[in-house]
Amino acid sequence: MLYEQQQLQNHMMMLDLRNKKADGSDSIEEEKHENVDLSSMSLDSLPNPSLNLATICKLDLSNNNLQSIPESLTARLLNVVVLDVHSNQLKSLPNSIGCLTKLKVLNAAGNLLASLPKTIENCRCLEELNANFNKLSMIPDTIGHELVNLKKLTVNSNKLMFLPHSISQLTSLTSLDARLNNLRSLPEDLENLINLQVLNVSQNFQYLETLPYSIGLLISLVELDLSYNRITSLPDSMGCLRKLQKLSVDGNPLVSPPMEVVEQGLHAVKEYLSEKMNASHQTSKKKSWVGKLVKYGTFNGSARNHHNTEEREGIIMSEYRSIDGLASPRYSGMFSPRRLFSPKNIFTR
Missing domain, CATH: 3.80.10.10 (Ribonuclease Inhibitor)
Structure with missing residues (x-):
């Protein structure tokens, strides 16, 4: 468990450094294609990172023990195209998922969802x-x-x-x-x-x-x-x-x-x-x-x-x-x- 948490911290630090580069001219387009893989890390919860989540294109949170995804975190994934949260313990998806106007693929299989948020209808690129x-x-x-x-x-x-x-x-x-x-x-x-x-x-x-x-x-x-x-x-x-x-x-x-x-x-x-x-x-x-x-x-x-x-x-x-x-x-x-x-x-x- 400590190893997985350390791995998560290292990954977040690396992303933070990328977003705090002094040279503002460094390829913004490249940053927007960031793929973040936090799958199979036995995570019970997600941190609230200070990094710019708008740089993430693909986010994989699958095969963890997540019971919820913070509304504030989802709302900042403005450029995410693929969101994979399958095989967790989610009882609901955040309403802020409606902010993901570029989302094309959503995998929420293998959870405990009783319903989908109505706001999912705003993901018109899905x-x-x-x-x-x-x-x-x-x-x-x-x-x-x-x-x-x-x-x-x-x-x-x-x-x-x-x-x-x-x-x-x-x-x-x-x-x-x-x-x-x-x-x-x-x-x-x-x-x-x-x-x-x-x-x-x-x-x-x-x-x-x-x-x-x-x-x-x-x-x-x-x-x-x-x-x-x-x-x-x-x-x-x-x-x-x-x-x-x-x-x-x-x-x-x-x-x-x-x-x-x-x-x-x-x-x-x-x-x-x-x-x-x-x-x-x-x-x-x-x-x-x-x-x-x-x-x-x-x-x-x-x-x-x-x-x-x-x-x-x-x-x-x-x-x-x-x-x-x-x-x-x-x-x-x-x-x-x-x-x-x-x-x-x-x-x-």
Whole structure:
């Protein structure tokens, strides 16, 4: 412990010296690219250094025992682009995180967060937000209206019952991982997620029973993991997901499409759903959705017209892959594939 504290003091002294150089013409740009690594030092708290924190571009405080981050310290990280606080004991993030207007990557995984501060919506340059392995029961309602540059949102292994409706406004989003939560439903209006390529809402177990019809308007979707939920019927609109290459549906009590269709592969599922929609769109609700599908150029009544024989398509029926980027070794065994599920078959075409 004394060694880690001495290491911290030495690091802070070096930074202090850099900022107190007599020659004011010394490369300010170089100082603004300072990377500070205080990870894995068994820190229980952070000092309030006299150095100019505005010189820090990347700050790594991960794998410590921090229970809080001082508001005053965060407010002075005016040029920080990457902030990594994963694997600590944080129960909250400081409200002053909203001052980090240049922040692009925030990793707060593996903590005890019950919520995210509303001020996070002011981090409008944010591109990656990782908050997995926490105790989140909600995400700020307005997050989708403000974080217009967000590309990757990872909130798996929390206690989320719903995702905010505004999440459908994240038009830059390419990856959304919300597995291992308590999700009851997904937002209805997903069609604005025009760049979403990967959607994982698996392992919400007994909670997630239905999917919104708008899932068929995710025109860029390549991978969709719905495994280990309570879904009995896939929306007919999913037959129009042209770019979809991987669909995981194992562990659901599926009735539509029936399992004999699912076992034939992804193309068979698409064709089944498309034909079902084409045959039953007489109701007013279905008519409105068919109109939208036609407008978005994903549906004209026949799955065969859209099948690209060179496109690799597949359905993953069983093998649960390990969780990417686990927050900390102390959590890594909680949901290991070997503990949860045994591998069966993978269907590809």
